[in-house]
Amino acid sequence: MATRGTTTASRTVRGTSSGARLVGIDAARGLALLAMMATHVLATFESDPQLTPTWIGLAFSGRAAALFAVLAGVGLALSTGKQQPLQGPELRAARRGIALRALVxxxxxxxxxxxxxxIAIILVHYAVLFLCVLPFIGLGVKRLLAFAAAWILSTPALAYLLRPWLLSADPPLRLGHNPGWEDLATPARLLGDLFLTGYYPVLQWVAYLLVGLAIGRLALSKAAVPFLLVAAGTVVAVSSKWLGIAMMEDWGGGRALEAQIGDPAYPLESLLQVNLAGVDQSGSVWWLATSAPHAGTTLDLLHTSGVAAAVIGVCLLLGRLGEWVELDLLLPIRGIGAMTLSLYTAHLCIMAALHNQPLAPGWTVDGVYWAQALGMLLIGGVFAALAWRGPLEWVTHAANQIGRYQPAPVRQASRFR
Known part of the structure; x- marks a missing residue:
């Protein structure tokens, strides 16, 4: 999850355009956490033979996690020079700090x-993504956008070609579970799963951080930029989703894939709307034409990146609105966004305690979600108001500071003759 580097700055410059900008980024991160939690706790499919999608699945599946990844790139850009990327010794120090933070x-x-x-836990993939984008930290907007476009266009096809080879290995290079310490003993399988066969394939997901880095390098303090993000993000999201639907429904892609699956237990129409993770996307190039959540295709990456950009733009505008009316409208939600690592970890521990356990009398699944969400809003609001870091954010910040440490140059004493 994201760490604390940009949030502290937002408190120290509250009441400025820069402060509003960072408040908006924290708020977007908080929304991403609440949306991701909804997909963890609440049903994304109805319990009928057709697996009818619920509104939670239709709205949040695939988009919440992608928003997290894009915001990770934004945070890296804001902590490494914003519009002017760090260079030289400062850039090397920043890379060391990011690497240590990723290790934590x-x-x-x-x-x-x-x-x-x-629940598919994203943290190990998140850490690997941080390490993968280190070579791009010193780049400006234009080069970042060029790399992002190339990544979005090329890596889905590369993954399509490599996945069958990894899955045909003996044993297959797929974990089938969340990465744990014991998986370090089988590094080939762990890396294969992290980069290609897992729930959050790093190979394609690097694109999200590149998009986020490009957004973070924009002049976000300018009034027009949030509107540009909303407009451009909406156009990209709508057009890519429309093209994916057209390819499936009008161009014959859906019929070809249904014939390949041939299993009524997996109704393709519902899966394309909510989640393709876990489906063996091989044997037909039509898999590359979908815009389904967690498909990892070009259209999926474009759609979710566009949604992320639009959400970030809206949150930036809300941050400015709070500045204009001199009221911190986003305090609770930005408080969540400022300590997502701690709150995400707490959420996972709560869900693990409830796993395969009957709910207490009077409790429903909806109640479990809203209790956690309201609790996080309360905790986040208190921590934000008191300018506190979350406990795990404190650790990642310390690791970042250790990595960035640069000893002062030793000055030689002047010689008097």
């Missing part, structure tokens, strides 16, 4: 991998 996040993720919980 990865260690938390591996520790949580032992939990018995029916």
């Amino acid at each position: 996040i990865g260690a938390v993720g591996l520790s949580l991998g032992g939990l018995e919980v029916n």
Whole structure:
């Protein structure tokens, strides 16, 4: 999850355009956590033979996690020079800090991998993504957008070609569970799962961080930029989703894939609307034409990146609105966004404690979600008001500071003759 680097700055410059900008980023991160939690706790399909999608699945599946990844890139850009990327020794120090922060996040993720919980935990993938984008940290907007476009266009096809080879290995290079410490003993399988066969394939997901880095390098303090993000993000999201639907329904893609699956237990129409994770997307190039959530295709990456950009733009505008009316409208939600690693970890522990256990009398699944969401809003609001870091955010911040440490140059004493 995201760490604390940008949030502290937002408190120190509250009341400025820069402060409103960072408040909006924290708020977007908080919304992403609440949306991701909804997909964990609430049903994304109805319990009928057709697996009819619920509104939770239609609205949040695939988009919440992608928003997290894009925001990770935004946070990296804001902490490494914003519009002017760091260079030279400062850039090298920033990369060391990011690497150490990633190691802490990865260690938390591996520790949580032992939990018995029916949730795909993103933290180890998140940490690997941080490491993968280190070469791009010093780039400007234009080069980042060029790399992002190339990544979105090329990596889905590469993944389509490589996945069958990894899955045909003996044993297949797929974990089938959340990564844990024990998986370090089989590095080939772990890396294969993290990059290609797992729930959050790093190979394609690097694109999200590149998009986020490009957004973070924009002049976000300018009044027009949030509107640009909303407009451009909406156009990209709508057009890519429309093209994916047209390819499936009008161009014959859906019929070809249905004939390949041939299993009524997996109704393709519902899966394309909510979640393709776990479906063997091989044997037909039509899999590359879908825009389904968690498909990892070009259209999926475009759609979810566009949604993320639009959400970020809206949150930036709400942050400015709070500045204009001199009221922190986003305090609770930005408080959640400022300590997502701690709150996400707490959420996973709660869900693990409830896993395969009957709910207490009077409780419903909806109640479990709303209790956690309201509790997080309360905790986040208190921590934000008191300018506190979350406990795990404190650790990741310390790791980042250690990595960025640069000893002062030693000055030689002047010689008097």
